[in-house]
Amino acid sequence: MRAAELVDAGDVRLRDVDRPEPASDEVLVEITDVGICGSDLHWYEHGRMGDRIVEEPLVLGHESAGRIAEVGSDVEGFSSGDRVAVEPGVPCRRCEYCRTGRYNLCPDVSFMATPGTDGAFREYVAWPADFVHPLPDSVSTRDGALCEPISVGLQAVDRGEVDVGDSVLVVGAGPIGTLAMACARAAGASEIAVTDIVDSKLERARSFGADHAIDGRAGDVAERVRDHLDGGADVVIEASGARPAVETALDSVARDGIVVLVGLAPDAEVPVSTYDLVRGQIDVRGSYRFANQYDDAIALLEDGRIDVGALVDFADPLSEIGEALERASDPAILKGMVSVGEE
Ligand SMILES: NC(=O)c1ccc[n+]([C@@H]2O[C@H](COP(=O)([O-])OP(=O)(O)OC[C@H]3O[C@@H](n4cnc5c(N)ncnc54)[C@H](O)[C@@H]3O)[C@@H](O)[C@H]2O)c1
Numbered sequence: 001m002r003a004a005e006l007v008d009a010g011d012v013r014l015r016d017v018d019r020p021e022p023a024s025d026e027v028l029v030e031i032t033d034v035g036i037c038g039s040d041l042h043w044y045e046h047g048r049m050g051d052r053i054v055e056e057p058l059v060l061g062h063e064s065a066g067r068i069a070e071v072g073s074d075v076e077g078f079s080s081g082d083r084v085a086v087e088p089g090v091p092c093r094r095c096e097y098c099r100t101g102r103y104n105l106c107p108d109v110s111f112m113a114t115p116g117t118d119g120a121f122r123e124y125v126a127w128p129a130d131f132v133h134p135l136p137d138s139v140s141t142r143d144g145a146l147c148e149p150i151s152v153g154l155q156a157v158d159r160g161e162v163d164v165g166d167s168v169l170v171v172g173a174g175p176i177g178t179l180a181m182a183c184a185r186a187a188g189a190s191e192i193a194v195t196d197i198v199d200s201k202l203e204r205a206r207s208f209g210a211d212h213a214i215d216g217r218a219g220d221v222a223e224r225v226r227d228h229l230d231g232g233a234d235v236v237i238e239a240s241g242a243r244p245a246v247e248t249a250l251d252s253v254a255r256d257g258i259v260v261l262v263g264l265a266p267d268a269e270v271p272v273s274t275y276d277l278v279r280g281q282i283d284v285r286g287s288y289r290f291a292n293q294y295d296d297a298i299a300l301l302e303d304g305r306i307d308v309g310a311l312v313d314f315a316d317p318l319s320e321i322g323e324a325l326e327r328a329s330d331p332a333i334l335k336g337m338v339s340v341g342e343e
């Protein structure tokens with residue numbers, strides 16, 4: 001089968017490799033669609049993430065869906081041809097976090113497209129059947145692949161305890177911020193503001209349903225948030241990882257509000273006034289990946305409550321993976337995808 005392997009920074013090669021055999025508890029998925037995530041671009045551009053370095057060829061891509069091609073001997077409930085979304089992180093299932101349903105925090109998780117665990121820019125993936133989710137007829141595999149970033153949005157909204165009538169500020173209108181916004185709306189948020197520093201992202205946020213799209217380059221964002229959202233946002237979801245954006249998030253929350261940090265910024269240390277946090281009774285929380293969110297993501301797609309297709313700017317074939325990764329690096333692109341098997 002063909003697999004796109006990252007061999008060095010900026011160097012991804014299409015190679016013929018052995019097709020995997022599913023273990024008894026696995027299914028073999030013929031991959032059809034894979035989203036390109038910012039972390040794929042980071043690995044591609046730098047060949048490393050913090051202290052994790054790509055030393056062996058690594059297949060990128062962790063937002064994937066496809067069709068069942070083979071079923072392991074102990075697996076029940078799947079048949080060849082079933083269309084499925086593949087959840088990319090398989091935890092140990094034994095630790096305290098796994099046993100209490102918080103498997104996103106498992107220290108021994110194998111997560112696709114990180115050193116040691118190949119991702120989905122390849123024709124077939126053998127994957128544990130309990131981390132593979134059937135798609136209803138009305139949900140395409142292209143949309144199903146994007147259950148992954150939707151799940152990140154759902155986790156953020158859960159962490160923010162977004163409820164009916166809440167006002168929400170989303171900082172950063174990339175795919176994660178945009179989907180977090182859609183998930184917040186689905187959870188009942190009544191008024192949503194979004195801020196970004198790229199015009200096209202602000203326009204896309206508006207067309208995706210933001211009530212207020214605030215240009216982060218033009219003056220005091222927090223003040224404008226307070227004007228629009230009656231004194232501040234009940235919940236702020238930071239989805240950029242940029243230092244000034246984190247400051248905006250902390251400054252824009254209403255009293256008794258919750259700030260959810262989703263953006264990953266290894267070097268974004270920001271000064272925090274603990275005095276303001278205490279007096280405002282503010283919760284600041286991290287939100288990491290997702291746990292048990294895929295079923296809800298699929299339900300939102302099935303109900304038509306998230307038009308995830310509107311996020312997608314292009315879908316290139318696997319044979320053009322290098323060009324696809326380059327195209328996706330353009331800041332105006334919201335979501336690029338790779339179609340596997342369609343040449
Ligand atoms: N916590 C998690 O589990 C998790 C999962 C996926 C992604 N992430 C992280 O979430 C962040 C968002 O992911 P993405 O794929 O949407 O990234 P992205 O880079 O596509 O989007 C980030 C957006 O933030 C905007 N931005 C930059 N500086 C800003 C500022 N000062 N004010 C307002 N907006 C600003 C950018 O213009 C861009 O539109 C990244 O840091 C990513 O690493 C975290």
Ligand SMILES: C[C@@H](O)[C@H](N)C(=O)O
Pocket residue numbers: 037039148149152289290
């Ligand atoms: C969760 C996933 O989308 C994220 N990019 C990560 O690697 O953690």
